[in-house]
Amino acid sequence: MINKQLNTILIYFCPLKYKYLLLGMLIFVSCNQTRQSTLAEPIQSESVIEGSYVHYPIKDNRIKVDLNKPQKASLFDYFSHIELIPLETNDDVLIGSHTEIIHYHGRFYVFDRRQYSVFVFDDTGKFIFQLNKRGRGPGEYTDIRGIFLNPFTNNIDILDIINLHSYDLSGKHVKTMSLLTNPIIAVLNFIALNEKTYVFWSPMKANSNSTSYKISYYDVEDEKIFHQEYEIDTFFDRGIVIGPTFLPSRFYEYNGKWFFSHLVDNVTYEVDVDSLKKAYTWDFGRLNYNHKKLNLPVIESSSLLSLPYMIRLQGQNNRYVMAHIGLRDNIPKNGAYLIHDKSTNECKMIERFTESVDFQPRKITNEYALSWCYHGDLENYVTEEILNETNRQIFNDLMNTEEEQNTIIIKYYFK
Secondary structure, three states: OOHHHHHHEEEEEEEEEEHHHHHHHHHHHHHHHOOHHHHHHHHHHEEEEOOOOEEOOOHEEEEEEEOOOOOOOHHHHHHHEEEEEEEEOOOOOOOOOOOOOEEEOOOOEEEOOOEEEEEEEEEEOOOEEEEEOOOOOOEEEOOEEEEEEOOOEEEEEEEEEOOEEOOOOOOEEEEEEEOOOOOOOOOOOOEEEEOEEEEEEEEEEEEEEEOOOOEEEEEOOOEEEEEOOOOOOOOOOHHHOOOOOOOOEOOOOOOOOOEEEHHHOEEEEEOOOOEEEEEEEOOOOHHHHOOOOOOOOOOOOOHHHOEEEEEEEEEEEOOOOEEEEEEEHHHOOEEEEEEEOOOOEEEEEEEOOOOOOOOOOOEEEEOEEEEOOHHHHHHHHHOOHHHOOOHHHHHHHHHHOOOOOOEEEEEEEEE
């Protein structure tokens, strides 16, 4: 049965003589895509057709949130089931820290900053290989500032303090590109926009001779920075590090585009080919503040807790924009969750799900939200009661294991 959403799209976007043709196409598309939950009557007139997908834009590029009115919600208002994928553990495969995990072409690439390594696992969690080339010889890196799975070259890109190293998907060294002519210090995240352009994010000044710009565009062919922008309160130029250095990536991808956000900025930007462009704004009303003038009382990281909110991570798919935020004085301790339904233009602020578990939407696709946790933290994210029989058995096996296990991947499948 074709739902109201599809009927409305036919009304708004098709001449009468093409309706039956498009109706057949939409039936085919809807049968081949994962369904998402219906929480309220959608705003059908604002849906957009692109290729084989129907998605909703953010109305007026603004998401209104009342942080003083938390709402109740269940994980299963949005998700149908949860899957656990334990990454293989043995004496030769022990992850020290999961600084970042990237899912790419059916593999999980785990960036372990402590061991200067990238561990690679398949979709079931089976170990494939470890990339560890630390050293000072050809094809080796001195440390790891960040990693990126480059879709234009199909390489694993690893950034150290002066070089960008590329390895193929088997771990073989391909090339090394020197950044000595334009050193970019303290880079935590970077992306490739195309074959010739990288974008770097630095929490401090991009280099010793620059102003306080945090975003740098780098041209591979010309071997130089060709554009810098994005200023933040000078608080961050004093070497202040927020929490652990290993913050979630400030970039996320959606619908073939890259987006950038900062911890203390309520604006999210599209990373265009030569500059940032405002994409949408989290509107907290009277609690909005100027990210360029924080007016913090003390120059130390704890003073950030005086801010009414900090946006720790976010992402979106065709229907939802999701974020994990910290609130003033770190209350509640684990922060809160923002889930904006683009189809209804409604945003919920959730301090705790009814299942009493934490939720970290680190990567969002149309099919699932991806998260991960350490073995010892698993009970904070899932309980036996919210899992199906197969994953309940995996959960119990993990809880009954005395030895510490590697990271557990958690996949929340949308309805």
